Amino acid sequence: MNRSPSSSYQQWLASASACILFGNPNNKRTAGWQQARAHHHLSSALVVPYIRILHTIRVGESLDDLLQAVFQRQSHQSHPIEVASSISHQVPLLLRLDAPGDHFAVERELIALGASDAEGDIDDRLVPLDAYTVGHLISATEARRLQPQHGRIWYPAQWFRGYCRLLSWLQREVSILLPQAQWMNDPADIAVMFDKRRCHQWLHAAGVAVPPLVPDLLGQQSNYEQLRLSMEQHRIYRVFIKLFCGSAASGVIAYQYNPRTGAEIATTTIGIDHSGHEPFYYNSGRLRRYTDSATIVQIIDWLGREGMHVERWISKDSWQNKAYDIRQLVCRYESGHAVMRLSHTPITNLHLRNERLLVDQSHLSAEQVLQIQHIASAGLHCFPNSFCAGIDVLVPSSGGHPYIIDMNPFGDLLYYVEHQGLGTYAWELQQWLEHECI
Amino acid sequence: MEVKFSVDYDQNEKGVRLKDLITGLVSDPEPCRGITSLIIGDWGAAYEDTMDDAIPALIEASPLLPNLKSLYIGDMSSEECEVSWINQTNLGPLLAAYPQIESFTIQGSTGLSLEPLHHDKLHTLTIICGGLPKSVLNEIYNAHLPELTTLTLYLGVEDYGFDGSIEDILPFLNQNPFPKLKYLGLTDSEIQDEIAIAAANAPVLEQLDTLDLSNGTLSDKGAEALINSDAVKKLKHLNLNYHYMSDTMIKRWKDTGLSVDTGDQQEVDEDGEYEWRYPALTE
Numbered sequence: 099m100n101r102s103p104s105s106s107y108q109q110w111l112a113s114a115s116a117c118i119l120f121g122n123p124n125n126k127r128t129a130g131w132q133q134a135r136a137h138h139h140l141s142s143a144l145v146v147p148y149i150r151i152l153h154t155i156r157v158g159e160s161l162d163d164l165l166q167a168v169f170q171r172q173s174h175q176s177h178p179i180e181v182a183s184s185i186s187h188q189v190p191l192l193l194r195l196d197a198p199g200d201h202f203a204v205e206r207e208l209i210a211l212g213a214s215d216a217e218g219d220i221d222d223r224l225v226p227l228d229a230y231t232v233g234h235l236i237s238a239t240e241a242r243r244l245q246p247q248h249g250r251i252w253y254p255a256q257w258f259r260g261y262c263r264l265l266s267w268l269q270r271e272v273s274i275l276l277p278q279a280q281w282m283n284d285p286a287d288i289a290v291m292f293d294k295r296r297c298h299q300w301l302h303a304a305g306v307a308v309p310p311l312v313p314d315l316l317g318q319q320s321n322y323e324q325l326r327l328s329m330e331q332h333r334i335y336r337v338f339i340k341l342f343c344g345s346a347a348s349g350v351i352a353y354q355y356n357p358r359t360g361a362e363i364a365t366t367t368i369g370i371d372h373s374g375h376e377p378f379y380y381n382s383g384r385l386r387r388y389t390d391s392a393t394i395v396q397i398i399d400w401l402g403r404e405g406m407h408v409e410r411w412i413s414k415d416s417w418q419n420k421a422y423d424i425r426q427l428v429c430r431y432e433s434g435h436a437v438m439r440l441s442h443t444p445i446t447n448l449h450l451r452n453e454r455l456l457v458d459q460s461h462l463s464a465e466q467v468l469q470i471q472h473i474a475s476a477g478l479h480c481f482p483n484s485f486c487a488g489i490d491v492l493v494p495s496s497g498g499h500p501y502i503i504d505m506n507p508f509g510d511l512l513y514y515v516e517h518q519g520l521g522t523y524a525w526e527l528q529q530w531l532e533h534e535c536i
Numbered sequence: 537m538e539v540k541f542s543v544d545y546d547q548n549e550k551g552v553r554l555k556d557l558i559t560g561l562v563s564d565p566e567p568c569r570g571i572t573s574l575i576i577g578d579w580g581a582a583y584e585d586t587m588d589d590a591i592p593a594l595i596e597a598s599p600l601l602p603n604l605k606s607l608y609i610g611d612m613s614s615e616e617c618e619v620s621w622i623n624q625t626n627l628g629p630l631l632a633a634y635p636q637i638e639s640f641t642i643q644g645s646t647g648l649s650l651e652p653l654h655h656d657k658l659h660t661l662t663i664i665c666g667g668l669p670k671s672v673l674n675e676i677y678n679a680h681l682p683e684l685t686t687l688t689l690y691l692g693v694e695d696y697g698f699d700g701s702i703e704d705i706l707p708f709l710n711q712n713p714f715p716k717l718k719y720l721g722l723t724d725s726e727i728q729d730e731i732a733i734a735a736a737n738a739p740v741l742e743q744l745d746t747l748d749l750s751n752g753t754l755s756d757k758g759a760e761a762l763i764n765s766d767a768v769k770k771l772k773h774l775n776l777n778y779h780y781m782s783d784t785m786i787k788r789w790k791d792t793g794l795s796v797d798t799g800d801q802q803e804v805d806e807d808g809e810y811e812w813r814y815p816a817l818t819e
Contacts, residue, residue, distance in 0.1 A: 333549065335581075335583065335584075336545075354583075354618070356583050356584070356621055357583070357584050358583065358584050358623070359621075361621070363618065410545075411615075413544060413545070413613070413615040413616045414615045416613045416615065419613070421613060421614070421615045442614075444614070444615065494544075495544065495613065495615055495616060496542075496544040496546070496547070
């Protein structure tokens with residue numbers, strides 16, 4: 099009765115089974131992780147909302163202040179944080195970062211944190227390609243005035259800078275306050291995986307197969323004209339253009355032009371809204387196919403200004419007349435859930451109402467499945483401080499070796515798929531308990 | 537045995553050529569006797585080049601493929617080349633050099649012609665494309681194909697090469713030139729309703745087992761004509777897969793008890809005051 103909240107907080111921190119989840123509360127990811135904890139008879143994670151982290155940075159408080167406040171709040175609410183008494187494993191304090199997305203207030207604050215006049219303790223050391231992370235810029239005040247607009251892609255380069263600043267802050271605060279804790283995925287790795295340009299370099303340097311780049315395009319200055327010039331010079335007529343920090347199908351264009359006729363096609367979810375005084379770009383729920391050059395130039399120039407990553411479009415293998423890629427979940431020691439994503443279009447991501455199939459129901463041979471698992475694991479091993487990632491693997495139509503086309507530090511939100519009888523989160527946690535705990 | 541040749545981007549850049557692959561295949565005649573199906577995929581940058589330089593090699597290979605029954609030219613996915621960008625050529629001489637085959641499939645219609653189109657054994661002809669030019673429709677209509685039982689044409693859209701109208705399709709329905717035809721596919725069309733209305737009571741239905749109007753923009757308008765037709769009721773099967781018919785119309789088809797494929801219902805794309813319907817192969 100007389101126990102002060104602060105002493106119970108200290109007790110909790112020192113307890114054998116504690117876990118802190120940095121994420122957005124009340125979403126499927128957070129709920130999924132808490133269910134996984136319950137499945138393994140572990141106490142609930144302390145959920146530290148992104149919005150609180152952002153506030154803490156802004157006002158110059160410490161992680162300790164933040165954790166105490168969150169701990170007290172959650173202790174008094176519907177999800178009491180228990181201090182578990184009987185745990186068979188010796189589990190170090192586990193820190194898990196989850197996706198910041200799908201939360202407008204968080205998005206707005208991240209853009210504000212990425213502003214040149216951002217308040218608080220600003221640290222750019224985790225921005226992977228600092229000089230090339232400069233898009234359209236707005237002030238922190240302007241950022242906080244933004245109003246939600248469905249699907250709009252807001253200042254992605256500035257958003258990403260803000261997110262990297264948040265990651266730097268967290269990493270540093272943790273190293274001071276909780277030196278014994280273990281990150282599931284290290285914030286520095288998350289920053290690199292998120293920047294497709296840097297991630298591609300990183301994997302390529304380690305000898306992991308990634309689609310070849312269209313040369314000479316790294317940099318914020320690249321635009322449609324330079325892209326076309328480089329494509330022509332290198333006789334590459336089909337490319338994937340990706341917003342450097344997009345997730346899922348956001349900001350992706352499958353672009354091709356016909357060297358014989360000059361016709362061009364850009365297949366993308368990006369739409370342009372002309373209703374206001376200046377056009378803005380948004381992710382539309384359906385795929386668009388642009389063939390008029392003016393629109394294509396406009397979209398690619400915008401992507402180039404924010405920062406784009408351009409790879410050769412390797413023809414994907416098809417199954418039942420649909421092209422596919424594989425989302426392969428891997429943990430450090432083992433491959434987990436795998437989902438085949440099939441589409442009549444070049445863009446296979448699940449959001450776009452494409453089909454999906456479990457890999458063991460597909461036509462893939464055991465050898466191909468092994469090759470996919472192998473390259474996904476090789477990709478994760480390029481990040482020795484990360485435990486788990488969802489990796490998108492392309493199987494080429496030529497029948498050659500597979501390629502990694504994307505690494506997703508938060509790529510574990512997969513529905514209706516089990517591996518060893520477990521959902522993704524429960525399986526990850528099991529892997530962690532088996533391998534990382536004494 | 538089925539054999540497929542295809543030259544992908546990297547192979548093409550490295551100088552791999554389809555004609556060499558064909559010559560390599562027939563250099564050992566014995567295994568060639570077992571080949572019943574030959575598929576030519578991407579011949580290397582099909583968006584840029586035709587397969588003209590491989591046609592002589594293919595023609596020369598014919599006597600060494602005595603048991604070939606099926607030939608497919610241009611089997612490539614949109615991952616390899618957009619169907620409307622495939623550069624075809626006159627495939628008439630190639631077909632003439634293969635009197636032994638029974639099934640001929642072509643994908644892509646840009647630059648396509650079929651001159652001459654005389655073949656005594658062919659029973660299946662299929663053309664898959666984004667838009668079939670009326671010149672090709674005329675060549676097929678005037679062909680000499682006495683054994684043809686199955687004809688499937690993707691008619692497509694104007695943007696991708698369909699420069700005809702219902703007038704170019706009517707002859708196939710009203711004065712069909714193929715005495716043994718049992719399966720007629722007039723598919724993937726942006727004027728699928730017009731075709732359905734014209735087909736509903738066309739003379740050709742008397743000889744057909746199957747009418748295939750799939751993959752196009754068929755709506756209740758065209759379906760209404762079909763469902764009211766006595767000739768349609770006598771068909772063994774009606775393929776309307778991929779369509780824009782309403783739930784009510786689908787239910788009405790079910791109630792007829794006829795063998796009708798009404799799968800893959802599409803949603804009309806509403807853009808302001810306009811409603812867009814797309815055939816399957818042009819999205």
